[in-house]
Each structure stands twice: as C-alpha cells, then as structure tokens.
Amino acid sequence: MADLDPSDHTIDELEAQLDEIDDPETLREIREEETDGEDRTGATEAIDERLDSVADDGNDRDGGGDGDGDESVDDGSNGNGLGIIDIRNQVRSVAADLIGRPLDGITEVRADDDGWYSTVEVIERNSIPDTQDILGRYEIDLDADGNVRGYRRLRRYRRGDTNDETLE
Numbered sequence: 001m002a003d004l005d006p007s008d009h010t011i012d013e014l015e016a017q018l019d020e021i022d023d024p025e026t027l028r029e030i031r032e033e034e035t036d037g038e039d040r041t042g043a044t045e046a047i048d049e050r051l052d053s054v055a056d057d058g059n060d061r062d063g064g065g066d067g068d069g070d071e072s073v074d075d076g077s078n079g080n081g082l083g084i085i086d087i088r089n090q091v092r093s094v095a096a097d098l099i100g101r102p103l104d105g106i107t108e109v110r111a112d113d114d115g116w117y118s119t120v121e122v123i124e125r126n127s128i129p130d131t132q133d134i135l136g137r138y139e140i141d142l143d144a145d146g147n148v149r150g151y152r153r154l155r156r157y158r159r160g161d162t163n164d165e166t167l168e
Contacts, residue, residue, distance in 0.1 A: 004017055014047075084111070087116045087142060088109050091118040099120075099136070104120075107121060115141070117141055122138060131158070131159050132159065137156075
C-alpha cells in the first residue's frame with residue numbers, strides 16, 4: 001500500500017503531495033485507493049497527470065500497463081503526442097473566433113493520417129424561442145500539431161429540425 005492516503009487531502013493538497021512522488025507503481029496504488037474510496041474526478045485526474053509526467057520522463061518501464069488502461073489509451077493520440085482532448089480544447093478555443101459566430105458545440109473530433117478534423121456547430125442567428133435558432137455545422141481541419149489549416153461550412157439548419165441529413 002502507498003504511504004499517501006488520498007482521502008486525507010483536498011485535491012490541491014493531493015496535487016502538492018503527488019509532485020514529490022516519482023514511482024509509477026506508488027502512483028497507481030494511490031489512484032486505486034482513490035477510486036476504491038471517494039473516487040473524486042479531480043483527484044484521479046491529478047494522479048493520472050502525475051503518472052503521465054512520470055512516464056514522459058522515461059521512468060515508467062512497463063509502458064503504464066497496470067491492467068486498467070487509463071494511462072495509455074485515453075488520450076486518443078495519433079502518434080505525435082497530441083491527444084483527442086488536446087485537439088478538442090484547441091478547437092473549443094479557436095472555433096468562435098475563426099468562424100465569427102458563437103460556438104454551440106463540438107460534435108466530432110477524429111484523427112487521420114495528416115492531422116485532425118473536427119465538426120462544430122455555431123449559432124448563425126439567435127431566435128426566440130431558441131428552437132428556431134439557425135445553426136451552422138462546420139468542419140475544421142487541423143494539422144498534426146493542432147494548428148488550423150482551414151474550415152468549411154457543411155450545412156445550415158434550424159435547431160429544432162429533426163431531419164438528420166447525411167452530409168457525405
């Protein structure tokens with residue numbers, strides 16, 4: 001068992017304690033204690049981030065495999081280090097400025113050989129009631145490093161439309 005009981009600490013305190021731990025196995029034990037105990041999302045994310053940083057430093061000899069797969073498969077990386085969460089966050093931060101309209105949501109993020117594609121919905125015209133808003137669905141093309149290469153509008157529609165057209 002690990003010497004650190006995560007339930008004895010707030011998430012901020014836990015993060016400070018985790019910075020002192022360089023052993024992946026100890027971090028996995030702490031993560032297991034957290035998930036078996038309070039199972040706080042912020043705490044498990046902090047532990048996972050520390051595990052990732054320890055693994056990035058080359059200290060994780062077995063590739064992060066303790067059987068639960070959390071350390072190695074959840075980022076959706078396409079081989080260059082940027083994962084699907086990184087790309088989603090990048091799209092969220094640039095979509096509204098890029099298109100010039102408020103972002104309503106991200107409906108797709110996918111990797112391909114050259115980088116990433118994301119499909120977003122923006123509000124092109126606000127209406128009352130909001131079921132009559134005009135939305136635009138756009139595809140944003142990003143390179144492997146998450147830089148925007150271009151975008152295009154795929155379609156426009158009313159928010160309340162139940163007709164789901166195929167775009168391809």
